[in-house]
Amino acid sequence: MIRHLSSEQLSAYLDGEVASPESREIEGHLASCGDCRDRFKSMQRTVSGVWRLERAAPPPGLSTRVRAEVAAVRRPEVFPGRGLVSYVFGLPNRPVLRTSAAMGLALVLSLFLFTNGLEHRTGLQETLVPAPAMPAMVEVVTVEPMVDVPFFLPQTTSKVAGREFVWRELRSGDVWVQRGLEGQEPATHVSAQSPQGRELLARYSELGLLLADGARVVLRYRLETVELSSKGV
Amino acid sequence: MGVATVSAVVRDLDLDLELVERHRYGDVRAFNEVYQRFEEMVYNLAYRLAGNREEAADLTQEIFLRVFRHLGSFGGRSTLKTWIFRIAVNHCRDRLSRWHPLTQPIGEDTGEGVTAYADPGRGPEELAVAADEKRRVEQALTHLPQVFREVVVLRDIEGLSYEEIADVLGVRIGTVRSRIARGRDQLRALLGD
Numbered sequence: 001m002i003r004h005l006s007s008e009q010l011s012a013y014l015d016g017e018v019a020s021p022e023s024r025e026i027e028g029h030l031a032s033c034g035d036c037r038d039r040f041k042s043m044q045r046t047v048s049g050v051w052r053l054e055r056a057a058p059p060p061g062l063s064t065r066v067r068a069e070v071a072a073v074r075r076p077e078v079f080p081g082r083g084l085v086s087y088v089f090g091l092p093n094r095p096v097l098r099t100s101a102a103m104g105l106a107l108v109l110s111l112f113l114f115t116n117g118l119e120h121r122t123g124l125q126e127t128l129v130p131a132p133a134m135p136a137m138v139e140v141v142t143v144e145p146m147v148d149v150p151f152f153l154p155q156t157t158s159k160v161a162g163r164e165f166v167w168r169e170l171r172s173g174d175v176w177v178q179r180g181l182e183g184q185e186p187a188t189h190v191s192a193q194s195p196q197g198r199e200l201l202a203r204y205s206e207l208g209l210l211l212a213d214g215a216r217v218v219l220r221y222r223l224e225t226v227e228l229s230s231k232g233v
Numbered sequence: 234m235g236v237a238t239v240s241a242v243v244r245d246l247d248l249d250l251e252l253v254e255r256h257r258y259g260d261v262r263a264f265n266e267v268y269q270r271f272e273e274m275v276y277n278l279a280y281r282l283a284g285n286r287e288e289a290a291d292l293t294q295e296i297f298l299r300v301f302r303h304l305g306s307f308g309g310r311s312t313l314k315t316w317i318f319r320i321a322v323n324h325c326r327d328r329l330s331r332w333h334p335l336t337q338p339i340g341e342d343t344g345e346g347v348t349a350y351a352d353p354g355r356g357p358e359e360l361a362v363a364a365d366e367k368r369r370v371e372q373a374l375t376h377l378p379q380v381f382r383e384v385v386v387l388r389d390i391e392g393l394s395y396e397e398i399a400d401v402l403g404v405r406i407g408t409v410r411s412r413i414a415r416g417r418d419q420l421r422a423l424l425g426d
Binding site: 006007008012015017043045047049050051055057058059063065066069070074143206208209225 | 290
């Protein structure tokens with residue numbers, strides 16, 4: 001025979017979360033003990049008060065806010081040409097076909113770029129590798145993002161941590177460059193595993209998404225242009 | 234757990250895994266479906282833990298960003314529902330402790346710091362059905378220490394089983410049972426019942 005029922009027993013019994021032997025024992029005790037019966041009723045009243053609370057309805061517009069935020073961190077589709085390049089270079093075990101296709105693609109692209117005057121635009125890759133010091137009289141050309149990109153080569157951008165990043169494929173590897181920093185050479189190179197890198201990622205965890213596929217990220221941080229990389233620096 | 238419950242859980246888990254698989258393959262609609270299924274549940278939990286609607290909306294937004302980022306790594310060891318609740322509870326704990334550094338948790342065993350919010354002019358039966366009873370209960374709930382508020386909200390508002398709550402909080406079922414009982418005792422004291 002139980003002396004008095006504990007709150008734990010009453011609470012679990014109320015929730016139907018006790019095994020049947022214990023349940024029968026509790027029922028027997030409740031039938032004979034007025035004190036425990038009163039405590040049980042009191043607990044029932046308290047719990048039914050909570051049960052009666054309605055679920056709070058989300059405010060209108062919250063779903064739009066969340067979806068917009070998710071869309072901003074979602075990596076956008078890369079430009080269609082990338083798929084074509086991957087296809088050409090991914091052709092399995094057909095060196096002749098692959099070489100011919102690559103040459104054909106290069107020829108078509110060269111012709112197109114030449115006729116559209118893009119050959120005069122300096123590649124952005126030149127701006128991200130350390131450049132030798134220039135004589136003072138040489139005009140420094142800052143590469144601006146292409147504003148009149150052909151319709152089939154849209155810029156791939158991603159809005160992360162309140163900044164907009166532009167996707168670049170360079171000889172040295174893929175990189176996300178913060179909008180406005182195009183043409184700037186990173187002053188500091190930081191590994192994501194280093195204390196500074198961890199601090200950066202703790203502050204702007206969304207940056208991890210940009211690093212996820214091995215790309216580097218160039219951004220402004222503490223008044224410096226910093227290159228963040230998932231690999232060791 | 235009965236046969237019907239087990240088959241319902243298996244069905245939910247199948248649906249969860251299918252959604253996650255679609256998300257991994259870049260199906261944008263998969264996350265939207267997850268959001269639709271769990272928005273109210275997450276918002277409500279955030280609202281009950283934070284105590285105000287603006288914070289709850291911000292918390293919900295941040296929680297779903299976390300869900301979106303980590304959805305691809307969901308392994309199906311629990312249901313998506315408990316997995317999302319776990320993210321939500323952990324995020325609320327993290328954010329709310331940073332926002333309210335002066336709030337001192339009340340000891341689990343002592344029950345100290347409990348102040349009565351009873352209305353002495355009315356009997357308990359009358360109170361139970363009165364319109365302002367809800368407000369009193371809501372107010373009392375916000376005065377529960379977070380560790381008890383979490384289990385009471387998960388059990389009595391969200392309707393999770395003890396096993397599910399243990400999974401969400403990463404504690405043993407015995408701990409859940411004890412916290413729910415203590416939470417209810419403190420709530421009863423706060424309500425002066």
